[in-house]
Amino acid sequence: MAKFSMKRDGKEVGGASVYAEPHTMDGKAMKISSTPGAMPNRSKADTVNMSVGNISKAAGDEQVKTSGIKVRGTGAATKGLMARGPMA
Numbered sequence: 001m002a003k004f005s006m007k008r009d010g011k012e013v014g015g016a017s018v019y020a021e022p023h024t025m026d027g028k029a030m031k032i033s034s035t036p037g038a039m040p041n042r043s044k045a046d047t048v049n050m051s052v053g054n055i056s057k058a059a060g061d062e063q064v065k066t067s068g069i070k071v072r073g074t075g076a077a078t079k080g081l082m083a084r085g086p087m088a
Contacts, residue, residue: 006014022030042048049058068082 006012022032024030040047049056051057051059065084068084070081071083074081
């Protein structure tokens with residue numbers, strides 16, 4: 001591809017490859033893949049991530065989250081008094 005500027009009204013309007021080679025955030029050159037985002041072969045049963053109901057092959061030994069903060073103003077709550085999400 002030819003290297004030339006496509007400036008119009010003081011702004012670059014061409015493709016990014018005109019003025020910047022593909023690079024990482026460190027400024028190092030990147031290796032360009034001919035098949036970006038190629039997934040592993042999912043045609044075999046041992047590589048497929050199947051789930052049936054609440055049973056999943058990929059699920060590990062994650063424990064149920066029991067920590068949280070007590071929420072005020074719940075009154076006669078029947079479903080719990082703890083908040084367990086990200087509190088911003």
